[in-house]
Structures are given as C-alpha cells and as structure tokens.
Amino acid sequence: MGKKPSVIVVGAGGFGKNHVRVLAELGSLGGVCDIDREKASTYGKLYNVPYYLNVSDIPEGAYDGAIVSTPTSTHKDVAMQIASKEIGYIFIEKPFTPTLKEAIELIEFLKRKNVKIMVGFIERFNPAVKMVKKYVDEEALGEIIMASATRVRRWPERIIDSGVLLDTAIHDVDLMRYLFSEEPIKVYAKTGKSMHRIHEDYATILLTFQSGKMALINANWLTPFKIRSIEVIGSEGVVEADLVTQQVTLSSKDDRITPFSEWREPLRYELKHFLDCITSNEKPNPDERDALKALEIIEASLKSSKTGNSVEVST
Ligand SMILES: NC(=O)c1ccc[n+]([C@@H]2O[C@H](COP(=O)([O-])OP(=O)(O)OC[C@H]3O[C@@H](n4cnc5c(N)ncnc54)[C@H](O)[C@@H]3O)[C@@H](O)[C@H]2O)c1
Known part of the structure; x- marks a missing residue:
C-alpha cells in the first residue's frame, strides 16, 4: 500500500466541516484553512493537522489535493491561489462559481497550471x-x-x-x-x-x-x-x-x-473517488465540463x- 494522499480543506464552515470529518475518517486530512480563526484552530487541533488562516500561508508543495468549500463568490480567487501552491488536484464545491464567465476564466487558469478539477455534484x-x-x-x-x-x-x-x-x-x-x-x-x-x-x-x-x-x-x-x-x-x-x-x-x-x-454517506464515496484519482493519477469525474454545463x-x-x-x- 502506497502513502495516502494528503488533502487540505479550505473553508471549514457549514458544509466544509463535513469534508474535514470525512477526509479524517479516510486518513487523508492533511490540513485546514479558514479565515475564521476559531474554526481553523478547532479543526486543526481536533484532528491534529496544521491549520492556516489564509490560503497564502499554505506552504508550497505540502499537499496533493485541496477542497474549496468557501462561499461560492470566493471559489475563483481561492482556487487560483491554491493552484499556485503546487497542488495538482482541486475539488471545488457546487456551484463551481456564481457565473459561467467566471467558471471559464477559472478553468482556463487551472488548466494552464495543469490542475485536475473535480466539481462537488455530490x-x-x-x-x-x-x-x-x-x-x-x-x-x-x-x-x-x-x-x-x-x-x-x-x-x-x-x-x-x-x-x-x-x-x-x-x-x-x-x-x-x-x-x-x-x-x-x-x-x-x-x-x-x-x-x-x-x-x-x-x-x-x-x-x-x-x-x-x-x-x-x-x-x-x-x-x-x-x-x-x-x-x-x-x-x-x-x-x-x-x-x-x-x-x-x-x-x-x-x-x-x-x-x-x-x-x-454520499460524501464518503465522493471524497473516496477524489482520493482514488489522486492516487492513480486519473482525471476526476464530474469535472470542469460538468461544472460549465450546469452553469x-x-x-x-x-x-x-x-x-x-x-x-x-x-x-
Ligand atoms: N455539495 C453540497 O451538497 C453542498 C452543501 C452545502 C454547501 N455547499 C457549497 O459549499 C460551499 C460552502 O458553503 P457553506 O454552507 O459551508 O458556507 P459557510 O459560509 O457555512 O462556510 C464557508 C467557510 O469558508 C470560510 N471562508 C470564507 N472565505 C474564505 C477564504 N478566502 N479562505 C478560507 N476560508 C474562507 C468561512 O470563514 C466559513 O467558515 C458553497 O459553495 C456551497 O454552495 C455544497
């Protein structure tokens, strides 16, 4: 058995806390990032993983994948910042972005960075x-x-x-x-x-x-x-x-x-698929095309x- 992928959850709010819990259950929670200090430190300490208050504080090359579970209006900026941290797999919650235009811009950016994308159609x-x-x-x-x-x-x-x-x-x-x-x-x-x-x-x-x-x-x-x-x-x-x-x-x-x-729990299957794709270097599904079509x-x-x-x- 190889090493389990290490994934950081960005946005540990109402739904993000479920990503945190399930990734921990799957042995792949590598860190938590939330601008709310209370949330970041609570989950970081609970699961004994590093926590950050800003995406810019996440060290480069430290994670195999990231989950974006911040408010939809922030997905594009947050995902772009994550891509600059040498993270090759990014899971973005639904709706991918508030508009189709933003989705196209984000996908073009992530593709240039060779990031593989999954969208959270749970x-x-x-x-x-x-x-x-x-x-x-x-x-x-x-x-x-x-x-x-x-x-x-x-x-x-x-x-x-x-x-x-x-x-x-x-x-x-x-x-x-x-x-x-x-x-x-x-x-x-x-x-x-x-x-x-x-x-x-x-x-x-x-x-x-x-x-x-x-x-x-x-x-x-x-x-x-x-x-x-x-x-x-x-x-x-x-x-x-x-x-x-x-x-x-x-x-x-x-x-x-x-x-x-x-x-x-559907989230367990969804995250398991994301982790399996990282392990086997495959493209996740549903992907950017599904994000675009739905928008x-x-x-x-x-x-x-x-x-x-x-x-x-x-x-
Ligand atoms: N798949 C589903 O069924 C499902 C269910 C609920 C929500 N969602 C999606 O998940 C996303 C989050 O929804 P929610 O209800 O959890 O929202 P929420 O407001 O409860 O939580 C968002 C969290 O992100 C943090 N945050 C905001 N900006 C940040 C930033 N720049 N960097 C780091 N952290 C930041 C906030 O402090 C907060 O803790 C939305 O896109 C929503 O549509 C999906």
Whole structure:
C-alpha cells in the first residue's frame, strides 16, 4: 500500500466541516484553512493537522489535493491561489462559481497550471442515484421517456448570495444530464421570489433533449419540510428514489419492488473517488465540463424566466 494522499480543506464552515470529518475518517486530512480563526484552530487541533488562516500561508508543495468549500463568490480567487501552491488536484464545491464567465476564466487558469478539477455534484455519489442510473443504463425501464426531480425545503436564511436555481436546482440539472447521458438542447423555466430579499426562491425548469426525452425540475425554499426525490419514467416501468432516505422503488406493470440497501454517506464515496484519482493519477469525474454545463443551463433558466421564452443551450 502506497502513502495516502494528503488533502487540505479550505473553508471549514457549514458544509466544509463535513469534508474535514470525512477526509479524517479516510486518513487523508492533511490540513485546514479558514479565515475564521476559531474554526481553523478547532479543526486543526481536533484532528491534529496544521491549520492556516489564509490560503497564502499554505506552504508550497505540502499537499496533493485541496477542497474549496468557501462561499461560492470566493471559489475563483481561492482556487487560483491554491493552484499556485503546487497542488495538482482541486475539488471545488457546487456551484463551481456564481457565473459561467467566471467558471471559464477559472478553468482556463487551472488548466494552464495543469490542475485536475473535480466539481462537488455530490448526488452522483448517492447510492440511490447509483441504483437509478444502473436501472436506466441496463434498460430495466425500457426506453427512457422522462424524469422529474423535486428539491424543496424552508429557506436556509444564511444563503443570501444566490437563489434557489444556482444553489439548489443545480444538483438536479446535473443529475438529469448524468442519468440521461445526454445534453439538453432547450430550457424553459419560471421562477419567483416570495421570501428571499434578492433572489428567486421557487423555480420550475423544463429541459428537452435531442432524443425527445424531457426532464422537469422543481426547487423551492418555501416548503416547511425537506424533500429530495427523483423519478424516471420509461416505456416499461418507473423508478422512484428518495435521495434523503436512499429508498428506491422500481415498478412495472406487474410488480413493485423496493430493494434493500443500507444508508451510506454520499460524501464518503465522493471524497473516496477524489482520493482514488489522486492516487492513480486519473482525471476526476464530474469535472470542469460538468461544472460549465450546469452553469450554462442555470443561466439559460434565469434568462428563460425573464423573457418568457425557451432558451437553446449548446450540446
Ligand atoms: N455539495 C453540497 O451538497 C453542498 C452543501 C452545502 C454547501 N455547499 C457549497 O459549499 C460551499 C460552502 O458553503 P457553506 O454552507 O459551508 O458556507 P459557510 O459560509 O457555512 O462556510 C464557508 C467557510 O469558508 C470560510 N471562508 C470564507 N472565505 C474564505 C477564504 N478566502 N479562505 C478560507 N476560508 C474562507 C468561512 O470563514 C466559513 O467558515 C458553497 O459553495 C456551497 O454552495 C455544497
């Protein structure tokens, strides 16, 4: 067995603390960086790893990989600084950047530095999604016709710098591309604002694909309880997945089964993949193309909602 990769987590806040914990469990937490001294020192001391208050303080060549889990508006600057520390693998939380333009600039920069990029579309690593994908790929549902996704909860009031499309619906935009193994060609969306001061807090997106498939995505921050679910409808059956409980149900004309599978933390699989790529010098997946496509579709959704027309996207 070779040496385990050493990874630093930059941004140990609400979600970053999970990266810290899981990397420690996987034996690959090499350091923590957070501008909040309390957070940096708490996790540094808890896991007995070096901690830094600024990316500029991270020593060059000390880490194999880095996780960027700072607020989305800072991803580009933070990732660019990390790349100058001779870190060859950078994992950037979703949404990759607030805009497609920033994403293009960041990717060009990271490619010039030979950095391999992973984007945090964690749902691809949800065991329930894996099972749905298997049914789709093995044609257990016959020919795929359409899919839908629901992702709703009460507004997490700390999120003020983005709306429900960029922050939340982006997970399902990525899932639809992943499940169909196809790019949408057109986007139609309607959004609205009820409680959020600046951005939309409810949205419906309709994606249409070259093959005729369609996908409907519903996201809001109004529903007082949490639902995260997907449903894929084929000519011979339907598969439904609850992404919170990870329960999957497959139904055909004659049968309805709920295969047993134990609940597993998606973040563990996601980070394991990142570490495996570092160890084997492979390109992670989902990567920069997935980051770009999802942002393009989100921006097309915002445009569609504003103009009232459907918007074409590149394939
Ligand atoms: N994959 C998922 O399901 C998922 C879930 C939640 C959040 N996220 C994403 O993770 C990112 C972080 O979200 P959060 O809710 O944890 O935010 P947060 O505000 O709770 O935490 C961000 C942390 O980054 C630190 N920070 C800010 N600027 C920094 C800098 N320049 N250098 C070092 N540290 C810095 C802050 O002090 C804070 O501790 C966002 O992009 C968000 O969209 C992803």
